[in-house]
Amino acid sequence: MGTSTSSRGPNDKSPLIPPWADVDNAGPGPNPQPNRFRGFRTSLGRFVSSGDRSYLQKALRGYARSATGGSEVGPRRFGAMARTGGGLYGVLNQLRNDPEKAPLNLGALAGRPTREVIDSIVEALVPENGDADRIRVALNEALSTCLEGEEAFDFNSITDEVLIAVMLSYVIQCVFEQIVLDSKRAFAKAGAPKQVEDAERDLFELVRAVTERHMQPLLEIKLQGMSEKKMQGLQLKAIREVWLEWEGYEP
Numbered sequence: 140m141g142t143s144t145s146s147r148g149p150n151d152k153s154p155l156i157p158p159w160a161d162v163d164n165a166g167p168g169p170n171p172q173p174n175r176f177r178g179f180r181t182s183l184g185r186f187v188s189s190g191d192r193s194y195l196q197k198a199l200r201g202y203a204r205s206a207t208g209g210s211e212v213g214p215r216r217f218g219a220m221a222r223t224g225g226g227l228y229g230v231l232n233q234l235r236n237d238p239e240k241a242p243l244n245l246g247a248l249a250g251r252p253t254r255e256v257i258d259s260i261v262e263a264l265v266p267e268n269g270d271a272d273r274i275r276v277a278l279n280e281a282l283s284t285c286l287e288g289e290e291a292f293d294f295n296s297i298t299d300e301v302l303i304a305v306m307l308s309y310v311i312q313c314v315f316e317q318i319v320l321d322s323k324r325a326f327a328k329a330g331a332p333k334q335v336e337d338a339e340r341d342l343f344e345l346v347r348a349v350t351e352r353h354m355q356p357l358l359e360i361k362l363q364g365m366s367e368k369k370m371q372g373l374q375l376k377a378i379r380e381v382w383l384e385w386e387g388y389e390p
Contacts (some may be wrong), residue, residue, distance in 0.1 A: 155207065156212070157269055160219045162371075168215065175206050178205060179198050179202040179206040179322075180324075182197040187325060200385055203382040206321060210379050211379075213378075217374070221310075221374040223266060224313070227264055228365070228370040229366075230242065230263070231301075231305065245259060251291065253288070260282060261278045280308060281305050306358060311346055314350060314381070350377065354380075
């Protein structure tokens with residue numbers, strides 16, 4: 140958090156699905172609506188300046204319905220992020236089951252400082268595309284939150300519970316970072332730095348609560364034997380359920 144006031148964000152003519160996010164090869168989506176971000180950014184700015192959470196829900200309704208093209212299109216914007224998330228799951232699962240076969244010699248990091256292991260995993264997974272910055276932040280936040288604590292990292296500590304926590308944290312951070320980017324100058328409506336901090340915290344907590352509600356049950360049911368491709372799809376399914384909930388907020 141803390142980057143919102145410097146984000147320029149996409150404009151109304153930007154494709155709903157940029158080329159690098161089109162992992163299902165379904166194209167850029169329909170033509171964007173004129174002024175598709177206006178309602179979302181206006182309501183978010185009012186939330187930032189007033190602290191009234193009804194404006195936050197109105198902003199997210201506008202974000203899901205108009206700014207991102209609705210629940211059938213909007214989640215596809217996270218295609219590249221979900222693909223990296225699948226890779227994240229695959230690497231962690233390999234490290235706990237058979238580290239010698241982990242990609243890019245990551246298995247050789249057993250017993251190294253946890254921070255070094257995290258940095259190496261992030262560098263191995265961050266793609267070269269337009270979402271690289273947000274993916275890097277999300278990977279760092281997820282791994283740091285869920286794996287740090289021991290000076291030397293033990294791959295045996297990657298339990299199912301840790302995997303679930305990492306994947307939840309990663310998707311939450313991806314969604315939050317994208318909303319912040321798309322907000323453009325909405326956070327500049329704050330009258331003081333603390334208003335920005337409070338608004339970002341409230342937005343993050345709402346994203347976290349809704350994402351956990353929809354994604355955690357999917358992970359708990361299907362984690363065993365899941366492939367990277369299926370994890371990619373599970374993330375997008377959870378995001379679509381989040382969009383459906385936001386679309387249903389009262390105007």
